[in-house]
Amino acid sequence: MLRNLSLRSLRITRALTHCNYATNVPVTTALEGWPAKLKAAGIEDTEFNIKCIVSHVLNRKFNTVPDSLAQLNFNPTQLADFERFLEARCARMPLQHIIGEWDFMDITLKTAPTVFIPRPETEEFVRLVIENYKDAKHVNMLEVGCGSGAMSLSMLHTLPQVVSTAIERSKAATVLAAENAKLLGLEGRFSVHNHTMEEDKYMPEELKDQKYDLIISNPPYVKTDEFQYLHPEVVVYENLNALDGGSDGLRVARLVFELACCHLHPGGQLWLELGNEHPPLVKTIMNLKYEGRLKFLSSYYDQYKRERFVQIERV
Amino acid sequence: MLRGLVRLLALPPPAARYKSTANLDYSRYPTLQESEIEETFTRGSGPGGQAVNKTSNCVFLRHLPTNITIKCHTHRLASKNRVEARKLLLEKLDAHINGEHSIAAQIKAQEQRKSTERRRRQGKLQEMKKSWQERERPDGGTEGKNK
Numbered sequence: 001m002l003r004n005l006s007l008r009s010l011r012i013t014r015a016l017t018h019c020n021y022a023t024n025v026p027v028t029t030a031l032e033g034w035p036a037k038l039k040a041a042g043i044e045d046t047e048f049n050i051k052c053i054v055s056h057v058l059n060r061k062f063n064t065v066p067d068s069l070a071q072l073n074f075n076p077t078q079l080a081d082f083e084r085f086l087e088a089r090c091a092r093m094p095l096q097h098i099i100g101e102w103d104f105m106d107i108t109l110k111t112a113p114t115v116f117i118p119r120p121e122t123e124e125f126v127r128l129v130i131e132n133y134k135d136a137k138h139v140n141m142l143e144v145g146c147g148s149g150a151m152s153l154s155m156l157h158t159l160p161q162v163v164s165t166a167i168e169r170s171k172a173a174t175v176l177a178a179e180n181a182k183l184l185g186l187e188g189r190f191s192v193h194n195h196t197m198e199e200d201k202y203m204p205e206e207l208k209d210q211k212y213d214l215i216i217s218n219p220p221y222v223k224t225d226e227f228q229y230l231h232p233e234v235v236v237y238e239n240l241n242a243l244d245g246g247s248d249g250l251r252v253a254r255l256v257f258e259l260a261c262c263h264l265h266p267g268g269q270l271w272l273e274l275g276n277e278h279p280p281l282v283k284t285i286m287n288l289k290y291e292g293r294l295k296f297l298s299s300y301y302d303q304y305k306r307e308r309f310v311q312i313e314r315v
Numbered sequence: 316m317l318r319g320l321v322r323l324l325a326l327p328p329p330a331a332r333y334k335s336t337a338n339l340d341y342s343r344y345p346t347l348q349e350s351e352i353e354e355t356f357t358r359g360s361g362p363g364g365q366a367v368n369k370t371s372n373c374v375f376l377r378h379l380p381t382n383i384t385i386k387c388h389t390h391r392l393a394s395k396n397r398v399e400a401r402k403l404l405l406e407k408l409d410a411h412i413n414g415e416h417s418i419a420a421q422i423k424a425q426e427q428r429k430s431t432e433r434r435r436r437q438g439k440l441q442e443m444k445k446s447w448q449e450r451e452r453p454d455g456g457t458e459g460k461n462k
Binding site: 044045048049052062063094095096103104105116117119120121123218220221222226229230231233234238242243273275276302303304306308 | 354356357363364365366367368369370371372373388389390391392393394395397
């Protein structure tokens with residue numbers, strides 16, 4: 001029977017018998033062989049991934065766990081969880097789905113399978129919108145495609161004068177966004193409606209007469225022919241509806257433009273996060289198709305120096 | 316976008332950890348201009364955005380005039396590390412430019428003075444206790460302290 005034991009399990013067995021507490025395993029021992037397995041599965045940033053998973057298993061904050069993982073131990077349950085999470089990561093499950101939560105600006109959000117995970121560029125987008133609205137008296141905001149609720153909830157968290165209504169096509173994301181609002185104590189100022197935008201039915205029935213001061217959206221903007229380059233974390237585990245922007249990436253944005261014409265107060269603004277070739281195209285579309293209705297005000301760069309954010313005004 | 320952030324950091328750090336900040340001299344404290352900082356992230360290449368699920372949190376800063384570099388990966392989120400890295404860079408710049416006049420050095424000197432003063436007072440107290448005991452036991456014998 002000993003023939004069938006792998007070298008790693010032999011080492012763990014030895015570690016188990018040599019430890020002070022016979023059932024605890026040092027994290028550094030439990031980790032043996034995994035960095036190589038992760039790299040072989042195509043994961044980069046293996047140290048970061050491992051540290052996140054170790055912190056999660058030990059129920060500790062990331063910045064309280066030493067990089068060396070020294071003097072940390074797993075009990076048998078934790079060890080089992082640890083190995084399960086690492087296997088999942090090797091199967092390219094997103095780290096954020098494995099640990100069940102992720103940070104966004106100053107808040108932490110719950111994550112859920114298939115729901116789109118907020119990207120770091122979007123933090124810059126929200127920072128920009130907050131900067132523009134921090135002195136406003138009261139803001140009645142609409143978010144189109146809220147996903148986990150990251151943008152609305154971080155805005156509500158930072159600016160007490162904002163109330164947000166969101167529409168979201170994914171049932172799972174709708175449920176998650178509502179849950180996150182509750183977890184953050186923001187449910188009094190946030191409501192989410194499960195609805196898919198269509199031509200001539202941009203908003204759900206209950207919101208059809210509503211007008212807003214501000215509309216924000218990070219609509220799907222990936223071009224269909226870019227799908228072949230997506231990593232498994234994205235294409236397998238996230239919902240492609242959250243990404244698919246059609247052939248030029250602006251299919252959904254175009255629906256938002258029409259929605260904005262109907263549901264923005266004059267002088268109200270539409271802020272969008274898009275792909276990095278889109279701002280000039282959007283400016284052209286505004287000039288050609290929306291004269292007298294929508295006006296392109298400005299575009300902005302993200303932290304990676306990519307022109308990605310647009311600011312539009314309802315004339 | 317980071318202008319607001321840098322304006323905030325140009326103010327001396329809230330030295331709330333330290334009991335008395337009134338005596339600290341901030342007149343030489345450096346300011347950080349975003350234009351003088353080169354910021355890089357690991358895996359910064361490619362279009363990014365929705366198409367990619369980036370989890371790398373590491374932020375590198377290089378201060379162009381002095382070539383001082385900072386690497387920060389304390390927090391899970393890169394955006395928090397950007398703030399942290401700028402704080403660390405300011406501290407390093409302060410030490411580099413101002414040496415013994417840097418805020419960190421001033422605080423250390425203050426702590427030194429406090430502990431020296433504490434030791435001196437404790438020494439004095441011990442002396443006083445000793446001389447009181449000697450007065451109470453003129454024979455220098457082993458009588459109990461209570462009468």
